[in-house]
Amino acid sequence: AQKVTQAQTEISVVEKEDVTLDCVYETRDTTYYLFWYKQPPSGELVFLIRRNSFDEQNEISGRYSWNFQKSTSSFNFTITASQVVDSAVYFCALIVSGNTPLVFGKGTRLSVIA
Amino acid sequence: DVKVTQSSRYLVKRTGEKVFLECVQDMDHENMFWYRQDPGLGLRLIYFSYDVKMKEKGDIPEGYSVSREKKERFSLILESASTNQTSMYLCASWTDSYEQYFGPGTRLTVT
Numbered sequence: 001a002q003k004v005t006q007a008q009t010e011i012s013v014v015e016k017e018d019v020t021l022d023c024v025y026e027t028r029d030t031t032y033y034l035f036w037y038k039q040p041p042s043g044e045l046v047f048l049i050r051r052n053s054f055d056e057q058n059e060i061s062g063r064y065s066w067n068f069q070k071s072t073s074s075f076n077f078t079i080t081a082s083q084v085v086d087s088a089v090y091f092c093a094l095i096v097s098g099n100t101p102l103v104f105g106k107g108t109r110l111s112v113i114a
Numbered sequence: 115d116v117k118v119t120q121s122s123r124y125l126v127k128r129t130g131e132k133v134f135l136e137c138v139q140d141m142d143h144e145n146m147f148w149y150r151q152d153p154g155l156g157l158r159l160i161y162f163s164y165d166v167k168m169k170e171k172g173d174i175p176e177g178y179s180v181s182r183e184k185k186e187r188f189s190l191i192l193e194s195a196s197t198n199q200t201s202m203y204l205c206a207s208w209t210d211s212y213e214q215y216f217g218p219g220t221r222l223t224v225t
Binding site: 009035037044045047050095104105107 | 147154155156157159172202204206211212213214215216217218219221
């Protein structure tokens with residue numbers, strides 16, 4: 001069975017600080033995809049990134065970066081120079097190939113204080 | 115852009131009522147999902163469907179049923195609403211490459 005753990009329930013940072021959200025996953029499958037979603041106060045989940053298990057390259061998109069390490073089964077998300085608009089709940093998720101649904105972590109609530 | 119719409123953003127129902135939550139997607143996706151989201155519990159899968167007329171139970175199907183008569187529409191049914199079904203309900207559909215798109219959510223209160 002698959003499992004995603006986001007150990008940080010809530011994080012609070014001051015604007016312009018860097019912050020890393022941790023995600024640890026468990027699966028016995030060798031082919032899988034990892035995701036990050038953002039849920040702002042409006043409630044709608046916004047897709048941020050998808051990474052497949054064969055691509056361990058780190059990815060950077062503006063102030064966002066993701067570090068995928070199969071050796072530690074982690075897919076961590078870093079926001080550089082955080083802004084108040086980054087305040088949201090962030091979910092990490094996992095899917096293995098085939099007709100199986102996404103497995104979500106319980107989310108990390110990030111509060112960025114001005 | 116993919117669009118997933120849900121029939122209501124907020125809904126208040128009484129205990130024992132039959133409740134229908136509708137979800138429609140406009141991108142011809144085969145796969146559709148219903149989740150509920152509760153504080154501290156994250157998103158939990160209720161039901162999913164990989165094809166019209168086909169449905170599979172998720173992690174917490176008790177007290178719910180679903181209907182998928184047309185590809186674009188996936189309905190969640192609470193046969194007899196109870197207070198413990200007060201929650202945020204999220205519908206999603208996804209592409210063959212597993213990009214999952216969510217609707218805006220329905221916040222259901224059962225009194």
